[in-house]
Amino acid sequence: MNVQDLAQTFGALADPTRVAIVATLAHGDATVKELTEPFDLTQQAVSRHLKVLEEAGLVSRRVAAQARPATLEVDRLIEVLAWIDEQRRGWLDRHSRLEEHLRRLTKDER
Amino acid sequence: MSEYPTDENFTIRYIHPAPRALVFACLTTPEHLTHFWGPAGMHTPVQNIVVDLRPGGAFETTMVNNHSGDEHTMRAVYVKVDAPAFLSWRETDSGVLTELTFVDRSDGTTEVITTQRGLPPEMRTPAARAGWGTALERAADYIASIATKESAS
Numbered sequence: 001m002n003v004q005d006l007a008q009t010f011g012a013l014a015d016p017t018r019v020a021i022v023a024t025l026a027h028g029d030a031t032v033k034e035l036t037e038p039f040d041l042t043q044q045a046v047s048r049h050l051k052v053l054e055e056a057g058l059v060s061r062r063v064a065a066q067a068r069p070a071t072l073e074v075d076r077l078i079e080v081l082a083w084i085d086e087q088r089r090g091w092l093d094r095h096s097r098l099e100e101h102l103r104r105l106t107k108d109e110r
Numbered sequence: 111m112s113e114y115p116t117d118e119n120f121t122i123r124y125i126h127p128a129p130r131a132l133v134f135a136c137l138t139t140p141e142h143l144t145h146f147w148g149p150a151g152m153h154t155p156v157q158n159i160v161v162d163l164r165p166g167g168a169f170e171t172t173m174v175n176n177h178s179g180d181e182h183t184m185r186a187v188y189v190k191v192d193a194p195a196f197l198s199w200r201e202t203d204s205g206v207l208t209e210l211t212f213v214d215r216s217d218g219t220t221e222v223i224t225t226q227r228g229l230p231p232e233m234r235t236p237a238a239r240a241g242w243g244t245a246l247e248r249a250a251d252y253i254a255s256i257a258t259k260e261s262a263s
Contacts, residue, residue, distance in 0.1 A: 064155040088120040090149050091224050097146035098136060102242040 012056035017041070018049050021057060029062070029069040122224045130214040133222060135196035138163050143171070153167060159261055163191055169199045204228065 013019055030089060035046045050070050053059040063069045111243050136142040140159035147154040158172035169186040186199040189207065200211040206228040213221040 001255060084119045088122065088225055091120075091122050091152055091226070092124075094146060094148050095122065095126075095222065095224070097125055098133075099124075101136065101142065101145045102126055102133065105132070108127055 008056040009058060012052050013054075013059055015049070018053055021049055021053065023044070025059065025070055029071050031069045035070070119226045119228070124222050124224070125215070126222060127218075128220060129218060130212050130220045131163075131194045132222040134197070134212050137197065137222075138193070147171055147173070149173070152182070163188065163193075165189060165191055167191075224242050 011023070015044075017039060020039065024035065024038065025032060032043050032050065033048050035050075036043050037043075050059060050061070053070075054061060059070045061070055090094070128136075136146075138161055140156050142159055143159050143161075144154055144156040147159070152173040152175050154171050154173045158174070160168050160170040162168045165188055167188045169188055170183060172181050172183045174181050185202045186208075187202060189198040189200050191197055194212055196209070196211055198207060200207045206226060209223075209225045209227070211223040212226075213223065215221055
């Protein structure tokens with residue numbers, strides 16, 4: 001997975017409606033029509049959001065007659081979220097070690 | 111360097127038991143950094159740390175695995191340096207931007223606000239897969255409940 005791909009993934013998830021669509025697809029595949037109802041969006045708007053998610057590799061479209069239901073590529077999403085979480089924990093650990101270091105320093109001064 | 115369409119990964123606020131100038135010095139001096147830079151299971155010898163503290167200057171750390179001796183180098187360039195209040199650097203491999211804001215709390219302590227923006231250099235498949243799946247399920251339930259309320263009204 002290269003940086004350009006990931007830029008697209010992050011970009012796709014920067015929109016709250018698209019995050020909500022992703023969360024809905026986590027429940028199971030859905031067609032454009034099924035996605036218009038909970039979000040009060042037109043079919044065109046849903047299609048546009050799905051296209052962005054598809055280009056980011058977060059959603060794939062199955063050809064099933066005319067409906068082409070959207071499927072969430074959950075592994076992809078998980079990779080991104082897990083990486084962020086790992087970075088965040090790394091910084092928390094670093095700050096906790098820095099705090100210990102500062103306590104040692106200020107103790108030495110007394 | 112491409113413009114990232116989205117921004118923040120996370121923000122961490124941490125209060126340190128020391129005055130602002132000392133906390134800033136710890137994060138910008140190899141002799142201090144070597145004591146805490148980490149990460150866990152690794153150490154960063156003082157001679158492995160390059161700090162050229164000015165915009166465009168190098169910030170490089172080579173961490174050594176405590177057991178295997180494997181090395182990992184983080185190469186970055188300082189973006190903004192405003193001692194002792196603000197510091198940011200961008201990693202050259204990934205473009206990840208780290209920003210540190212140092213707030214003097216006027217009681218001998220300093221709050222450091224760490225924000226990370228941008229993208230990973232590589233992706234690993236985490237063991238936390240199941241946990242995230244649950245988070246997505248909860249999000250889906252929440253949205254379904256909102257949708258039900260809205261259609262009922």
